[in-house]
Amino acid sequence: ELKVEQNPLFLSMQEGKNYTIYCNYSTTSDRLYWYRQDPGKSLESLFVLLSNGAVKQEGRLMASLDTKARLSTLHITAAVHDLSATYFCAVEEDSNYQLIWGAGTKLIIKP
C-alpha cells in the first residue's frame, strides 16, 4: 500500500527566510504532484514531476524529485506573506491513476 508522508506538518517562518518541505513515499511511482490550498478554497496545481532528477521552479518555489530515495522536496526561497497556505504532495502509484496524498504542510509566513 502506497503511503505518503510530509514533514513538517506545520511551519511558521519569517518573510525573507528559506525553507524546505519534504515528501516521502513508500513505493515506486510514476508521478508526483505539488498542490497549494488556501483556506476554504480548492487545490491549485503547482508542479508535476515526472522523472528522477526532475526539477521545476516557479517564482520563489522550486520542486525536485528523487525517485531512488522516494523523496520530493518543495523549497521556498525568500518567503513572502502571500505564500502562506497549506501545501500538499500527492503521488500517483505506478499503473494506477489514484492520487495518494500527504497530510499537508500548513505554512504561515509572518510579515
Next chain:
Amino acid sequence: GAGVSQSPRYKVAKRGQDVALRCDPISGHVSLFWYQQALGQGPEFLTYFQNEAQLDKSGLPSDRFFAERPEGSVSTLKIQRTQQEDSAVYLCASSPTPYGYTFGSGTRLTVV
C-alpha cells in the same frame, strides 16, 4: 466551461437525509475523479470515471455512496442516509490526459 464547477458550494443535511452533489468537469475531459477531504487532512480517493464508465469505485466508504456520470460529462455523487462521519469537503477533479488534474472548489457537506 473554464474550470471544474461543483454545486452546491455548501450543504447542510440532517442525519438520515439523502444528498446529491454535482460536478461539471471541463468540457472534453475524459477522466473524472471524486475525492473526500476531511478537515485538516489530505484528500482521499473515492471513485474514477473514464467517460461514462466507472472504472474504480474502491474508495467509496460504504454502499450508501453512489456516483454516476451517465453521458460522460456531468457527474453526481449521491450519499444516502447521511451520517455525521460523512461531513467533509467533496472534491471533483477532471483530466484530459493520463496526468494533470484540475480540481473544482468542492462541496462542503455538514451533517447535523
